[in-house]
Amino acid sequence: MEKIQSHDGTTIAFDQLGAGAPLVLVSGASSDRAIDAPLAMALAEHFTVLNYDRRGRGDSTDTLPFAVQREVEDIDALLAAAGGSATLVGLSSGAALAAEAALAGLPIDVLVMWEPPFRVDAEGLQQAKEYTDDLTALLAAGRRGDAVARFMRVVGLPDEMIAGMRQSPYWATGESLAPTLAYDNAAMGDSSVPTARYRSITTPTLVLAGSASPAWLREAAVRTANAIPGARHDSLEGQTHDVAPDALTEAVVGFVGR
Secondary structure, three states, rough: EEEEOOOOOOOEEEEEEOOOOEEEEEOOOOOOOOHHHHHHHHHHHOOOOOOOOOEEEOOOOOOOOOOOOHHHHHHHHHHHHHHOOOEEEEEEEHHHHHHHHHOOOOOOEEEEEEEEOEEEHHHHHHHHHHHHHHHHHHOOOOOOOHHHHHHHHHOOOHHHHHHHHOOOEEEEHHHHHHHHHHHHHHHHOEOOOOHHHHOOOOOOEEEEEEEEOOOHHOOOOOOOOHHHOOOOOEEEEOOOOOOHHHHHHHHHHHOOOO
């Protein structure tokens, strides 16, 4: 494990693996670098990977009050640690954060977005608003476990599965990460594709989705790619939101080496 200081003094912990062109892996909601380790190891067969704990997670510290710009500054510090620029691979809501880094003009060689969970219809946008309201209330009340359960419901897990996960070793990790669910929610904005803003992205971009993912996630990937000038969209056959490391790695390698 290595550590760097972000611009506001927050300590950002990361593992550096592999050799080759640098790549920074940006995790999604309710995840840390330990959860993303299998993907980081697969990517490390081709890249020098910086797999980091986003602020408030794992071995990284946090500085309040939170702002999305602070997480963009964390990525800027990691790009400097990577040698000045790197490929940026963002997972789920981490893809929206990675896009914010591109919008900020950070030195990103290639941007890869895996299934940014933007909502594509009125019902989905209403569900996102209800989730925001519930999450804010639960975290304010200190109900971390219930906040994790609410997040799991919004991503489509049934109640019986959530009940089982409450008894699993993951649950303690999930509760420790619960406050950062608000950080991912902030990165998503109002959960609609920010089409007008994304027209300003000039970084070569690949937006990916799994062919076995829900239709709204697949449509969100298409709309995101259409919003970014020159972006490419691709579908990974048989993959769901919980993408197989080898499948995502193959797509990243193919696009970076295009």
